[in-house]
Amino acid sequence: MGKKHETPLLDELKKGKWISFVKEMERAAEKSERTEDLLGQVEESYRDKITHWKHGGMAGVKGYGAGMVGRFSEFPEKYPGVKECHSIRLNQTSGFFYNSDVLRKLADIADQHAGGLFNFHGSTGDIQILGLTQADAEDLFQKSAELGFDLGGSGSDLRTPSCCVGPARCEFANYDTLQICYDLTHAFQDELHRPSFNYKFKMKFSGCANDCVAAASRSDLAFIGTWQDNIKINQNEVKNYVKKFNVQKYVLDKCPTKCMWFEGENLVIDDSNCVKCMHCINEMPRALKSGDQKGLSILIGAKAPLVTGPRMGMMLIPFYDVHEDSKNDYEWLKGLISNMWEFWDEYGVSRERIGELIARVGLVTFLEGIGLEPTIDMVKEPRSNPFIKFEDEEAGAE
């Protein structure tokens, strides 16, 4: 079976040891004329050093304002298969767990209704299927929904939440990342499917400060597992590690607050100075475990650079005992999130992410707006400029 389009440049990317996306596209193209044309257009981009997609364009699923990204070719005549070449986002499972049965069914759907191409997964977390037309949308959507896979977010809505593998396969998890991700996603279906915000809003859940889902840099709300009490030490295991590597140098000296030391052969931790960074636990997982009072911190405001520069999540809630709440179906958390959205609705402007809003109005104003008190852990240090806005006679008095 000859190639429809010559792709000498892309062919170069079939060489080398790393698995080749070009080969993957060719495998899909074997079954899909659309993907054949996609290869042709991408080759043309490689030649011209420029994208050949038109800007945006309408595409979507009835009643939903999210979950599909419209994409139209600049050269519909030359590459009719990608005249329309949309992508659809299916909300992945918590922790990205699947079985072969469901994956095969998804593969069938992608072959039948799109270009037989996937992103497993998109950067936000969705399963992306590439190469559908508007005409395919409803069927693809309904077949997926029957499998239990609803669409994910796009546009000015709640984006598909995602989480690390957490308690399913990680000893470090301080709360059930999978459950909370699943629960909140279900609770906020309307916000996910029908864009009604000023701009996008992302939530990601990591079970500990290692942050394996990169929540702190990529989500408006980052939920990071932590604990409030003392690290549990198994002194025998500590001794075993001491035999294996230089614990002083690689663990103690790297503790950010230097709150660990040896007394004789025993490891001692001043937990009141521990910032729950995970380092010592990472290095000696058999000897150290996080405490019993587990919960999570919430960081707010991370986002990509546009418009006011990149933002990292900043501490909003140092500790929340999410286990308590889980009995109540995460009631408090949902309330808190709704309060934030209300404040954002009220004071945010179009295309302003919540982190930018907070930067604009000030953290204290935001806290007052959502009903939280400022605490010292929200800041690196107290203010150093003297421009204090005292509010009444008694204000600030000792």
Add this chain to the structure above:
Amino acid sequence: MGKKHETPLLDELKKGKWISFVKEMERAAEKSERTEDLLGQVEESYRDKITHWKHGGMAGVKGYGAGMVGRFSEFPEKYPGVKECHSIRLNQTSGFFYNSDVLRKLADIADQHAGGLFNFHGSTGDIQILGLTQADAEDLFQKSAELGFDLGGSGSDLRTPSCCVGPARCEFANYDTLQICYDLTHAFQDELHRPSFNYKFKMKFSGCANDCVAAASRSDLAFIGTWQDNIKINQNEVKNYVKKFNVQKYVLDKCPTKCMWFEGENLVIDDSNCVKCMHCINEMPRALKSGDQKGLSILIGAKAPLVTGPRMGMMLIPFYDVHEDSKNDYEWLKGLISNMWEFWDEYGVSRERIGELIARVGLVTFLEGIGLEPTIDMVKEPRSNPFIKFEDEEAGAE
């Protein structure tokens, strides 16, 4: 001799072990009716919890626009002695060195022409004499000038430069702080006496990174001694220190770049990673000395909070071999300073310090304006936002 004014509140401040400024004022008041009235007015402030000086007011020495601060009482009838109560600033000597002869003469001048009261010294560094009237100004000025004490700065001019004790009595000095302070002050007499800047401009000289004249936080240009080559180590003295205290803990572990370690009993320093912070030298002055290629760093832009918040000096010139220049009468330095002033004249606005100007126009623009290249030591780290202003096709290309 009875008191002219009752001062029950101030009298409380004659108690206690620390030397009392009230007693000092009383000693001066013994010879000066002005200072008697000054005591009265200050007591009234203590009662009323408010200052009783009028805002500013004209006072000065003919032909000079600087060196005197006018001060007028709110209650000239009640306290006629402080109807006018100006202060005059005499340019101190480099390193604040005096002898008894000249100090006695200055004391006489203060008694004859002012309230017999001094600030030894003002925060900028001047000798301040308090309690003169406009009528006293010329005589006080001329008598001081005859002693070789010209006026210091005030207003929008070059403020009186000052320096640490440096090579006169400190083993740490990396350049001659006294000489350069003296030389530049003389070179810029016109700028010092005749305000022609957008706002004040301060220069301070410290012989090393300990910065004993607090240049980095209080002067638009801070000159901080440093060196370019290796710290000189006397290993025998190191051994002596090791006997005396925990050198590992108090010296090595506190080196900001951890660039020192022991090899056997010998101390080793990776000087390419040393940031010349002075800590190790401070702790072991007999064992460690700064290198042979001594010079200075220049930090720019420090100032008090108004209007845009407090500023610390930022690195402008990581290393300058000032010794070379001193043979040429600090020609290069004077040129550099003049360039800055010209840029400031041109682009600064009224009441804008040079640090604020740099913040407004950007460091690179400023560097281009004064003819310097950007170097990595000027910044803590390279930019993290992607908003790069490429300037032409080739710009930024590898």
Add this chain to the structure above:
Amino acid sequence: MTDETKKKLEDKIIGLVKEYAGKKRFKPIDIVKEMEKEFAAEGVSKEDIKGALKEIMDDGKLVYGYAGGSFLALPE
């Protein structure tokens, strides 16, 4: 700079300060910039203007005032 230009310059400076007394405070730098423009044709330099200012001051025709920055004022 000719003596005549110098006289003109001095008069202009003092005139400006008089005219705007109570309305605008001239910083020396404002005057220098202003006069540089005004007397550009006569080849008057920045240094010339500074020199003229110094003389005006030395003669006591103008004095320096201060309010969050120095400015030129008429003697009281």
Add this chain to the structure above:
Amino acid sequence: MPEEVKKKRITDVGPHDYHDYLSPMIKKNYGKWAYHEILDPGTMVHIAENGDKLYTVRMGSPRLVSSSFVRDICDMADKYCGGYLRFTTRNNVEFLLEDEKNVEPLKKDLDKLGYNVGGIGNIVANIVHTQGWVHCHTSASDASGVVKSVMDELYEYFVEEKLPSKVRIAFACCLNMCGSVASSDIAILGTHRKPPKINHERLVNLCEVPSTIAACPTNSIRPEMVGDKKSVRVNEETCVFCGSCYTVCPAMPIADAENDGLSIWVGGKVSNARTKPTFSKLVVPFIPNEPPRWGKAVQAVKTILEAYKKGAEPGERVIEWIERIGWSRFFKITGFEFTKYHVDDFRLAEATMNYSSHARF
């Protein structure tokens, strides 16, 4: 009739319940894992409190995969692990095995099929990336092609453990940064260098002027009347070529075949382990696009990686290494030039200055 159709249509069912896809051993030990051990860059084992052992075999993926790929991994999962598998947050595939005996056979099979096993421990992790020319309209470069070229070059670092710590590389094809570019050990970013070209005719019909103006980080867009219609003008003196205006207004295309390319960044980190999360910082302001193999960009990444490999102490992330040796030494070692483009001039530029006399010579 239409009523009935409406009723049958499924909406708002949300994501599938993950419990359905957890293997029996995972269900049993959910939240009860005791510790893990990394056996080799392709394999790790998690030991439960009760002694159960779950083996994970990790396999690289280009992320942009065919349905055949999906069926391949399903076959493997069926053969070796009861059909259970997962993906990682960096798009790798993980096979979850309950029986140690299956580990090596699985790896062999994967190898036979041409798949890459690795990516665990102190390796170069799979590159988080974006759409590029394959699917996006704003890209300044392709994504998958650059990633493939870099991973080919760094292949050994994925399959063998040769580095002081994990190195996460990210790629994004434009400043929207859909990849993790803003905070990765090494990041590659599609970069424009020319202002948008305005098509006034389209603009007046297609774009909302106020939101176009608001989209600009440097306030470079001003309203302008074209005939009697409202269009905009770009101040090219201040435009930083970010493409934000194009995102909101299709009539302001910014892609430029001759002037687009890549920039290289280092030292970002997201985990809170030891040090706080931090952004990636600029190293190479611009490298022209060189499809299909992007030689210079690949070399720049390799230069950084090898300097890191040589210089860092065990356990040090890239930024920890650089901060220990100092940025001046980093530039010296790698040979990249420090230019005015490296000096921040945006919103918090002031916070990046060196407010001290600390300097290295």
Add this chain to the structure above:
Amino acid sequence: MPEEVKKKRITDVGPHDYHDYLSPMIKKNYGKWAYHEILDPGTMVHIAENGDKLYTVRMGSPRLVSSSFVRDICDMADKYCGGYLRFTTRNNVEFLLEDEKNVEPLKKDLDKLGYNVGGIGNIVANIVHTQGWVHCHTSASDASGVVKSVMDELYEYFVEEKLPSKVRIAFACCLNMCGSVASSDIAILGTHRKPPKINHERLVNLCEVPSTIAACPTNSIRPEMVGDKKSVRVNEETCVFCGSCYTVCPAMPIADAENDGLSIWVGGKVSNARTKPTFSKLVVPFIPNEPPRWGKAVQAVKTILEAYKKGAEPGERVIEWIERIGWSRFFKITGFEFTKYHVDDFRLAEATMNYSSHARF
């Protein structure tokens, strides 16, 4: 005649040549000092390369001194050190002795005269301060009185070495911060809490409206017509009571007997030793003025100092101690309350947030 007078008038002679006031031993060993030793808080000795020893006896000063004080120290200098003396950058007096035998007699004489010997080594240094009610028009508090009250309370720390490191305290009577308040271990700052009161009649004659507007850090001043003259209006919702407008415009007094007072700051540092220079940070937003002895402010300073003394390790400056134990513990130990006033909301506020999950419980 007038010509002659003009000629005789001395101007622009600059400062006196310091060489005239260097003692012979200093001249000889200028730049050739080898090391120093601190003998006690009042005495140190500098040893030259050639073995010469220069003794320094340091004496506290209130800085605001009488001519009699000046004559006193001159007498001492004549008696013990050939008339040579200097002042320090923190306004102490230093006697420079070439003969060790003179050290103790000098100290005894100073003690007899009621002067305080100390201030060298790990002590509370003399307080850098400003004019206050004695000489300034913008002060929110007195300077000398607060300083005297604090130094009385901390006297033992000046004359004895009891602290982990040097503690520099500074005082400024208004936000102009003529003292080193912005970067001291402990700082006390005169603080207003009410907006300026505008006297329109005076304003229109005395003040330049544009520069008054430009003086405001929060853009709270707007032009307003009063009759046909230009005056200004202050937006009290945004005014932060800084007093900058009063500095440029006498018709906007801000001092307020009932509402002025002091705020307390900690953790500033200027030296580059170990850590970079850093600003003082807010601890107590406001304490009312309590002349003559400012009890609460003195207590607040003492609380901080004693917590530091108890908690810091040898050699740790205040900020190094706080950063080691964390700000939350600092507030806990000292008992001060963390309030919304502590959260920065000015220019670089964003740079002061905690961008991490690091927290202490």
